[in-house]
Amino acid sequence: MTSAALVAGLSAIGVGGVAAAGRATFRAGLILQAAGAAGLALAGFWAVAAGADAGSPFTSALDPRFGIDGLSGLFLGTLGLIAAPALVFSLRYLEPTGRGRAVGALTGAFVLAMAGVLCARDPFTFLAGWELMTLLPAAVILVARAGDRVARNTVFVYLAITHLGGAGTWIAVLLLAGAGAIGDPSALATGSGLQVAVALTALVGMGTKAGLLPLHVWLPRAHPIAPAPISALMSGVMIKVSIYALVRVLVEWTGVLPVWLGGLVLAIGAVSAVGGVVYALFQHDLKRLLALHSIENVGIIVLGIGACLILRARGAEAWAAFALGAALLHTVNHAIFKALLFLGAGAFERAVGSLELDRLGGLLRRMPWTGGAFLVGAMAIAGLPPLNGFASEWLTLQALLHVPAYGGAGDAIAGALALAALAATAALAVFCFVKVVGLVLLGPPRRQAAAEAVEAPASMRAALVVLAAVCVALGLVPGLLFGALAELAPWQASVPARAGLQLPGTGTLPAPGIAVALVALTAGLWLLRGRRSAAPVPSWACGQLVGPRLAWTSAGFTKPLRLILEAILRPQREIVVRYEASVVQEVTYSGRVPHLIDENLYRPVVRLALAAAGRARRLQSGRLGAYVAYLVGLVVVLLAAARVGALG
Amino acid sequence: MSGATVTAGAVQVVGGIALAPLLPGLVQHWKARLQGRRGPTPLQPYRELRRLWGKSAVTIEGTTAVYRLAPALAAASIGVAILIVPVAARAPDWGVGHDALALAGVLALARFAVAVAAWDVANGFALMGASRDLSISVFVEATLVLALAVAALVTGTTALPEVIAGTAGAGVWSQPALALGAIAFALVVVAETGRQPVDNPDTHLELTMIHEGPLLEYAGRDLAYLQWAAAARHWLVLVIAAQVFLPHPHGVWWQLALLPVTLAALCGALALAETLVAKMRILLVPRLLAVGAFAALLGIAAWLAASP
Numbered sequence: 001m002t003s004a005a006l007v008a009g010l011s012a013i014g015v016g017g018v019a020a021a022g023r024a025t026f027r028a029g030l031i032l033q034a035a036g037a038a039g040l041a042l043a044g045f046w047a048v049a050a051g052a053d054a055g056s057p058f059t060s061a062l063d064p065r066f067g068i069d070g071l072s073g074l075f076l077g078t079l080g081l082i083a084a085p086a087l088v089f090s091l092r093y094l095e096p097t098g099r100g101r102a103v104g105a106l107t108g109a110f111v112l113a114m115a116g117v118l119c120a121r122d123p124f125t126f127l128a129g130w131e132l133m134t135l136l137p138a139a140v141i142l143v144a145r146a147g148d149r150v151a152r153n154t155v156f157v158y159l160a161i162t163h164l165g166g167a168g169t170w171i172a173v174l175l176l177a178g179a180g181a182i183g184d185p186s187a188l189a190t191g192s193g194l195q196v197a198v199a200l201t202a203l204v205g206m207g208t209k210a211g212l213l214p215l216h217v218w219l220p221r222a223h224p225i226a227p228a229p230i231s232a233l234m235s236g237v238m239i240k241v242s243i244y245a246l247v248r249v250l251v252e253w254t255g256v257l258p259v260w261l262g263g264l265v266l267a268i269g270a271v272s273a274v275g276g277v278v279y280a281l282f283q284h285d286l287k288r289l290l291a292l293h294s295i296e297n298v299g300i301i302v303l304g305i306g307a308c309l310i311l312r313a314r315g316a317e318a319w320a321a322f323a324l325g326a327a328l329l330h331t332v333n334h335a336i337f338k339a340l341l342f343l344g345a346g347a348f349e350r351a352v353g354s355l356e357l358d359r360l361g362g363l364l365r366r367m368p369w370t371g372g373a374f375l376v377g378a379m380a381i382a383g384l385p386p387l388n389g390f391a392s393e394w395l396t397l398q399a400l401l402h403v404p405a406y407g408g409a410g411d412a413i414a415g416a417l418a419l420a421a422l423a424a425t426a427a428l429a430v431f432c433f434v435k436v437v438g439l440v441l442l443g444p445p446r447r448q449a450a451a452e453a454v455e456a457p458a459s460m461r462a463a464l465v466v467l468a469a470v471c472v473a474l475g476l477v478p479g480l481l482f483g484a485l486a487e488l489a490p491w492q493a494s495v496p497a498r499a500g501l502q503l504p505g506t507g508t509l510p511a512p513g514i515a516v517a518l519v520a521l522t523a524g525l526w527l528l529r530g531r532r533s534a535a536p537v538p539s540w541a542c543g544q545l546v547g548p549r550l551a552w553t554s555a556g557f558t559k560p561l562r563l564i565l566e567a568i569l570r571p572q573r574e575i576v577v578r579y580e581a582s583v584v585q586e587v588t589y590s591g592r593v594p595h596l597i598d599e600n601l602y603r604p605v606v607r608l609a610l611a612a613a614g615r616a617r618r619l620q621s622g623r624l625g626a627y628v629a630y631l632v633g634l635v636v637v638l639l640a641a642a643r644v645g646a647l648g
Numbered sequence: 649m650s651g652a653t654v655t656a657g658a659v660q661v662v663g664g665i666a667l668a669p670l671l672p673g674l675v676q677h678w679k680a681r682l683q684g685r686r687g688p689t690p691l692q693p694y695r696e697l698r699r700l701w702g703k704s705a706v707t708i709e710g711t712t713a714v715y716r717l718a719p720a721l722a723a724a725s726i727g728v729a730i731l732i733v734p735v736a737a738r739a740p741d742w743g744v745g746h747d748a749l750a751l752a753g754v755l756a757l758a759r760f761a762v763a764v765a766a767w768d769v770a771n772g773f774a775l776m777g778a779s780r781d782l783s784i785s786v787f788v789e790a791t792l793v794l795a796l797a798v799a800a801l802v803t804g805t806t807a808l809p810e811v812i813a814g815t816a817g818a819g820v821w822s823q824p825a826l827a828l829g830a831i832a833f834a835l836v837v838v839a840e841t842g843r844q845p846v847d848n849p850d851t852h853l854e855l856t857m858i859h860e861g862p863l864l865e866y867a868g869r870d871l872a873y874l875q876w877a878a879a880a881r882h883w884l885v886l887v888i889a890a891q892v893f894l895p896h897p898h899g900v901w902w903q904l905a906l907l908p909v910t911l912a913a914l915c916g917a918l919a920l921a922e923t924l925v926a927k928m929r930i931l932l933v934p935r936l937l938a939v940g941a942f943a944a945l946l947g948i949a950a951w952l953a954a955s956p
Contacts, residue, residue: 121743181762352864363904364712373716385725385750397749401797401806409952416948417792420941422795423752424786429754431782437776438767444710507732508746514728514744514754529705529720529869536707539771552775560783566933631806638917 003045003054008568009080010115017108026096026104030087037083040115043068044077048484056121058183062178065121072118075237075244075642078332079118079489081470082236083111085463089343090514092457093350102143110136110233111211114241123177125609126605130169133241134209136161137226137234144227147509151225151347165215169245172202176253185255185490185617193609195254199261202249203268208641210242211295213272214597220279221297223285224355227345231287235294236339240331243301251324253489259313259407263414264307266403270421273299275597277428278569281435282562286345286355289436290338294507295379296336296425300396301327303418313493314406319399321493322503326395332481333388333474337380340467344374346464347460348440351453357436357554362445366453371441373464378433380471383426388471388513391478391501393426394509402505435557446551476512481586489532490583522563555591562593569593649672650738652900657740659904662735664730667882669693669876671915672841672849679920693879697872705868718765718851719866719873719917726760726877726884735891736903746808748796752789755840758784758877766862777861778886780930784846784858787937791832798829799892801951812891815948816898825954830893830948835940837885842878843918845928846870858930886914 002634013036015243047054048070055067070221087107094100116129124432134592138155139596145151172180175198188195204215211219219239223231250257250265266356283289296643304327307553312320347370348356348363364371380387400422444453479501501509539546555562562571573591577584619630664932673690682689708715715934731742732751737748763782766774771941802825803814821827839846851857863874890896890910896903928936 045897091807160885179735291695363712379760382756382760383753384760385753390753394747394749394753397793401800404801404948407806412948414950416797416945419797419947420790420794424790426756427782427786427789430760430899431786434760434763434767434778434782442712442714442768443770466830487882505805505807507750508745509747509750510743510745513742514750517728517731517742518721518724518757521721523671523729525720525723525873526717529873532704532868534704534706534867536709538709539769541772546770546772550772551770557775558780560780560930562788563931577778620683626931633716 002043002047002443009039011450013111015417020104021101026101034084034087037080039595041077041080044073047073056479058121059336060180060182063123064125066119067121075118078335079237082335085467086232088231089458089460089463098190101488117241123173141226141229152267154221158218161218168201172198181253188255190256191258199432206242206245210298211240212268216295220288225289232339232342236335245330262306266418269299269302269306270418273425274421277425281558283431284357298527304396307403310403316406317491321401321486321489323399324489327480328485329482330392333392336470339376340377347456352449357439359447360440360450361443364441367455369461370456373468378437378466382433383431385476388474398506434504434537476515478511495608652739657782658738661737664883668880671882674915679922683839697900700872703868705870711768715765715768718761719870721761722758723873723877726880729754729759731882734809736811736900738900739809743799748806764863767924774862774864777857780858784933787874791937791940792836794830795829798944798947815892818895819898819927820895825947825951832940833893834943841882841887844922846933848927860885
């Protein structure tokens with residue numbers, strides 16, 4: 001049943017992709033792809049629920065094999081769940097021009113490449129799918145933004161960094177295949193050099209693709225310039241496929257890792273979570289801000305994986321399974337609300353023509369459906385009850401709280417610091433999305449275009465509302481999915497499926513009860529409040545009229561935190577005052593928060609590389625005599641080496 | 649359900665809803681006395697709530713449902729928080745659980761509702777307050793979770809009734825971990841209740857407001873909800889302080905009997921602190937809270953050193 005639905009879904013996406021390339025069949029092709037993605041979602045989640053494996057098992061041999069098990073099923077299901085609304089959204093978002101048709105067709109190929117990685121059962125197919133998954137979004141961006149020099153430059157940065165880091169993936173997978181450890185955790189001894197090498201290279205390779213600090217620089221550049229449905233797939237699913245690979249390698253194939261590696265994963269997760277959200281807070285472009293939030297959320301997921309590794313090394317297998325379940329639940333949750341937010345941003349961009357936060361405003365009134373769904377997504381990503389982000393953040397907090405309980409002083413401090421980092425991250429995310437909701441949806445429109453925005457067409461609205469409904473549903477009954485996720489751990493762990501979350505040693509999180517209580521109390525208080533109200537009056541600002549000149553900006557709202565973190569972030573500000581006959585004519589202010597890792601890690605490396613290339617270019621003089629001299633020199637050196645015996 | 653559980657449940661709900669306004673009233677009353685003024689009676693918050701209840705709400709031009717729903721939503725989240733936080737080692741199952749970490753999420757929802765409404769009215773003073781509140785909340789939340797983590801590690805659970813039972817006894821502070829956790833939580837109490845040195849509840853100067861700022865554009869029952877929510881925040885954090893981080897007796901009846909005394913003493917301590925300490929520069933508040941977070945970290949280390 002699973003394989004039949006899977007094959008049907010994948011072929012529908014393939015055929016739909018080809019059809020989307022034709023002018024007459026463009027919309028039919030997109031609908032067929034969406035239907036195939038829905039089939040993919042059904043097949044994937046069915047594989048999780050039934051726990052039945054299909055196809056071949058994992059092998060270290062190089063001949064192509066395909067199969068599906070619970071973990072693959074979860075990510076395939078998520079892929080389908082995101083791709084279906086994204087493709088429905090594309091129906092009106094993409095125009096059947098040459099460019100739109102190419103994007104529509106490439107979307108199908110991109111989905112198939114990710115499905116290939118998830119279904120691969122041998123190293124060859126896995127790596128082939130991995131490379132395609134990296135290259136296809138680059139192709140989409142180049143097609144969608146043909147002739148845009150900045151975009152071309154960004155795609156180059158994206159490819160360069162993901163390939164430099166991606167080498168780690170190749171090394172890790174080939175080392176595993178060489179040791180015969182793919183699908184066989186007993187092949188690597190705990191603490192052996194090979195095990196540590198595999199884990200570290202996987203962390204670099206897959207961490208780059210997942211957007212973990214400090215290898216994340218490509219992500220906030222590449223995600224915003226893609227068309228909205230592709231951004232949703234990149235942030236929602238592609239970086240999750242790297243999480244899939246990380247879980248496979250770190251949790252499944254390398255067996256029990258030493259504790260310090262778990263600590264390292266925890267530290268990377270904490271830095272990514274806090275770093276991602278802090279820089280997101282100071283962004284002024286909506287899509288770039290959302291992309292940086294992906295780094296934060298991947299950090300939260302990796303915190304869960306780190307807790308899982310430490311707890312497993314300490315022998316607390318039940319809690320290790322809980323931690324893994326928390327990480328996987330947050331993976332699914334983040335995929336859903338991030339896709340919702342990116343698609344919403346696409347709808348706003350289509351309606352207003354800009355995503356500069358200070359040029360939007362008042363869109364909740366102009367676009368109630370899109371705005372309402374976006375508000376739900378913003379509350380979910382901020383980790384507010386009763387939505388899905390809250391449930392998985394609560395589970396991750398609980399998992400981290402149990403890290404100190406099973407180990408020594410090192411574990412305790414690591415766990416406590418991670419706990420503090422996650423709590424601060426959650427508060428920062430609330431801060432950031434208060435800003436986003438306020439600047440985009442509320443207040444007066446800040447530009448004429450925002451004041452004249454019209455609601456998105458029905459297909460785009462439907463995609464957003466469905467994703468928002470999934471956010472609410474998963475927030476109501478997170479326990480139903482969480483039970484199945486904790487059981488995906490390669491060791492035995494059983495969690496009874498309940499609507500709420502019940503873990504031993506916690507106060508339980510009866511999510512449905514909290515949701516019902518919140519809604520009932522709000523409704524009750526709303527009724528008690530009555531409708532009696534004075535005539536509408538303007539907002540009060542010390543007697544002056546609130547006009548556009550008094551409007552608060554993104555930079556103004558985040559200023560207190562920027563000042564508090566000044567010592568770390570080193571924001572730059574510049575004030576230029578123009579005088580004419582010692583009378584001030586004009587004051588211009590510009591401020592920005594430079595990205596520390598870009599400035600201090602990548603800039604010097606790029607400068608050094610360029611300088612080295614400049615030196616090397618002098619060798620290439622283009623004169624025949626110089627090249628002959630190089631050859632003669634080489635021969636002399638080789639002869640000398642042979643004479644000394646250095647060449648055997 | 650035993651009599652003790654029913655009584656504890658009744659105290660939890662009636663106290664949280666009806667007695668909460670008395671706590672800020674007591675603080676204001678005693679603060680005035682300490683400063684040599686006669687001051688308002690402790691019942692002043694009730695009078696204000698009654699006055700506001702009879703007045704009509706206002707509508708601000710150009711606002712959406714977000715502005716109108718925010719007071720009800722904020723008060724409802726605080727209401728759920730009251731159901732989560734038990735007053736003794738036993739509490740009835742209200743269907744929302746009794747988890748310490750869930751509390752942080754519910755409080756964040758109340759903060760979100762009020763801050764988002766500030767954007768809806770687009771009033772600079774409201775936004776100033778919201779922006780400061782959210783900036784400080786980053787540090788408050790980290791300290792709160794760490795302080796709760798200390799109590800959870802000592803007692804082996806995050807279920808608040810069991811935490812209260814696990815920390816009971818006169819010798820709470822013989823555990824250095826809990827004593828350090830208490831320091832951290834004390835700073836959380838000051839920040840969450842919006843008292844000096846973090847915020848000045850008496851100020852009527854918009855430029856210095858933090859928690860009052862976003863309330864500027866509300867009137868009538870909307871404002872009543874928000875003022876009640878602020879009072880109920882006092883109840884929530886002071887109950888946790890009294891029953892987890894301060895010495896409290898073992899039996900449920902004794903815990904219930906002593907709770908009013910401890911709460912009154914804590915209000916007195918807040919009044920004294922407000923009299924002695926001036927408001928801090930807002931940019932220095934994170935440093936104060938960092939002291940708390942550091943104390944909690946030390947507490948966790950101390951717990952490890954003490955545990956076998």
